[in-house]
Amino acid sequence: DGGITQSPKYLFRKEGQNVTLSCEQNLNHDAMYWYRQDPGQGLRLIYYSQIVNDFQKGDIAEGYSVSREKKESFPLTVTSAQKNPTAFYLCASSIHSRNTEAFFGQGTRLTVV
Amino acid sequence: KQEVTQIPAALSVPEGENLVLNCSFTDSAIYNLQWFRQDPGKGLTSLLLIQSSQREQTSGRLNASLDKSSGRSTLYIAASQPGDSATYLCASSDKYSGGGADGLTFGKGTHLIIQP
Numbered sequence: 001d002g003g004i005t006q007s008p009k010y011l012f013r014k015e016g017q018n019v020t021l022s023c024e025q026n027l028n029h030d031a032m033y034w035y036r037q038d039p040g041q042g043l044r045l046i047y048y049s050q051i052v053n054d055f056q057k058g059d060i061a062e063g064y065s066v067s068r069e070k071k072e073s074f075p076l077t078v079t080s081a082q083k084n085p086t087a088f089y090l091c092a093s094s095i096h097s098r099n100t101e102a103f104f105g106q107g108t109r110l111t112v113v
Numbered sequence: 114k115q116e117v118t119q120i121p122a123a124l125s126v127p128e129g130e131n132l133v134l135n136c137s138f139t140d141s142a143i144y145n146l147q148w149f150r151q152d153p154g155k156g157l158t159s160l161l162l163i164q165s166s167q168r169e170q171t172s173g174r175l176n177a178s179l180d181k182s183s184g185r186s187t188l189y190i191a192a193s194q195p196g197d198s199a200t201y202l203c204a205s206s207d208k209y210s211g212g213g214a215d216g217l218t219f220g221k222g223t224h225l226i227i228q229p
Contacts, residue, residue, distance in 0.1 A: 006156075033216050043202070045216035058216055090156055097215045099144035099164075099206060104157040 002027050006091050006105035012113050013078070013085065021076045021108045023091035031097040032074035036060060037088040037107075046089075049074055050097045078110060086112050115140045115207045119220035127228050128195060134188040134223045136203035141181045144206040147217065148177050148188050151200045160201075161188070193227045200224045 004025045013019045025032065034046040045058030049068040063082025068074055074093075078085045089108045094100040116139045126132055136146070145164045149157040161170045161177040163186065169178040176189040186203060204217035 004156075031215075035216075035219075040221065042221040043204075043217075043219040048215045050215065056215065088154075092157075101145075101159055101162045102147065102204075102217060103159060104149075106156040107154075109154070 004091055004093055004103060004105035006089075006108050008108060009106065011108055011110045013110060014113060016080045018077055018079050019110065021078070021089055021091075021110070023074045023076065023105060024072055025074075025091075025093045025103075025105075026072060027093055027095075027103065028071070029093035029095050029103075030071070031094045031100075032068070033092040033094075033102070034058075034064075034066065034074070034076045035090045035092065037090060043090065046076065048097070085110055115143075115205055115218040117203060117205055117218050117220040119201075119203060119223050121223060122221065123224040123226075125226040125228060126193060128193060130193050131189070131191050132193055132225075134190070134201050134203075134225070136186040136188070136220055138184045138186075138205050138218075140205075140207060140209070141184055142208040143181065144208060146177075146179055146186050147204050147206070148175075148186075149202040149204065151202060151222070157202065195227045195229045198225055198227045 007022045033048045035043040047066040049055040065077045091105045092102045094102045118137045120135045147162045148160045163179040174191040179186045200222040202222045204219045
């Protein structure tokens with residue numbers, strides 16, 4: 001089955017911890033994205049990558065980090081510097097950036113305890 | 114910077130009705146506009162993508178239109194069913210993203226309830 005797999009589905013983080021969210025795709029897409037979704041605010045872009053070994057900040061990158069060492073994988077680390085990390089995180093991919101259809105994973109819900 | 118607005122924020126209609134969801138955007142310089150469906154606690158499912166050169170796209174009971182000159186897109190759902198209950202999001206792929214950032218600009222969605 002082709003698609004985007006995010007894991008885990010639920011994640012709990014203690015104050016001061018770093019956590020990493022996984023995103024894997026087998027669609028052979030070049031571009032990958034991370035969005036954050038909060039109630040009443042819509043989706044906001046955290047980071048994106050147009051190609052392997054390259055990534056760019058989105059609108060709300062502070063407190064987050066990413067890597068793109070393989071075409072299939074684009075993990076997101078939520079660092080202790082992120083002041084309000086509780087949210088629903090969505091990973092997406094597209095064949096190329098911008099002018100192609102985007103496909104999304106099932107999301108990871110992160111809660112700070 | 115592009116702004117995408119969806120009206121209404123919530124809508125409840127009886128089963129069988131035809132309905133229209135609205136999406137407006139402030140910058141007409143877009144590559145495409147995409148409509149998504151989101152079920153509670155789930156990811157986004159792509160419904161329709163309209164390229165900037167197209168006027169509409171159809172898939173089953175869904176029809177999406179695009180009018181770049183007025184900055185509007187509509188999603189028409191025919192013969193609504195309880196299974197259509199979900200949040201519907203529209204998103205633009207912009208030619209001139211503020212700050213150079215890539216990705217889509219999303220509206221906040223319309224929460225749709227179809228009453229059996």
